[in-house]
Amino acid sequence: MERTTVSRRGLIASLAAAGSLSLAACANDTSGGGSAGSASSSGTYRIGVLQLTQHAALDASNEGFIAALDDAGISYEADQQNANNEQSTCTTIASTFANDGVDLILAIGTPAAQACLNATTEIPIVGTAITDFAESGLVESNDAPGGNLTGSSDMTPVADQISLLTQLVPDAAQVGLLYCTAESNSEIQIQMAEEALDDAGLGHERYSFSSTNELQTVVETMVGQVDAVYAPTDNTVAAA
Incomplete structure (x- = not known):
């Protein structure tokens, strides 16, 4: 070349x-x-x-x-x-x-x-x-x-993703928001997701962690507490 x-x-x-x-x-x-x-x-x-x-x-x-x-x-x-x-x-x-x-x-x-x-x-x-x-x-x-x-x-259409979530899980009432607190971009997307969930009339709760060592425990805590999980473009979540 x-x-x-x-x-x-x-x-x-x-x-x-x-x-x-x-x-x-x-x-x-x-x-x-x-x-x-x-x-x-x-x-x-x-x-x-x-x-x-x-x-x-x-x-x-x-x-x-x-x-x-x-x-x-x-x-x-x-x-x-x-x-x-x-x-x-x-x-x-x-x-x-x-x-x-x-x-x-x-x-x-x-x-x-x-x-x-x-x-x-x-x-x-x-x-x-x-x-x-x-x-x-x-x-x-x-x-x-x-x-x-x-x-x-790499900003994603968060509101559209929440809309898709409601279509895929129409009976969902509570959504878990899974992200790593060490990533500032995840915080931005989580705030956008919360606004979209509020507009959709769905309950939500944050499930955060600071390192991959905590991820399994956090996910196990979510089991039985939420009907669906939303994770942003979080590098730590994706890598784990």
Whole structure:
């Protein structure tokens, strides 16, 4: 495949043109410390990939991003790292990328993006598998993110999902809302689900947990207490 060399701003623009980004491109075009910005002379970009955990949806996001790089004809080396759903590991990996001065960081999952944003305000960050960038404190607004982070949202039609739930389980009176408290995007979707359930006249109760070790106990507690369960796009739930 023919490869091209572009600036950091051009790298973001190329990915946006390839369809991998939905927020506006990063506003700043700065070097990120270390040896970052050397791609223009070497012809190859160094990209750090921080994936929160391994499961099908996040794996697909990773694969899609790499495919977009290939489609854009960009020469790159990707350093693939998985945090195994540990926030401390996210922080360590993000700091390593920042200290190494990579040219771009792909953050898959909200905690991964938060760790990367805490590690650098200069290196461009592309976030994906994130529900609401603004509500998660990652950007100033979803229409004009500003700063050094952009990306794509996986917000689901929560109200439509609740409507589908009532069709699939028409006799449901009480719905359990299952989510991980460590994921801010889950909190956003749970609030939306509660509003939709109130509109539908259904009772609901939150069943939350902070780590996968607690999940089985929480689910067992739900048995016999609810008629249906709603889980948002929660990475911890999906991985477990």
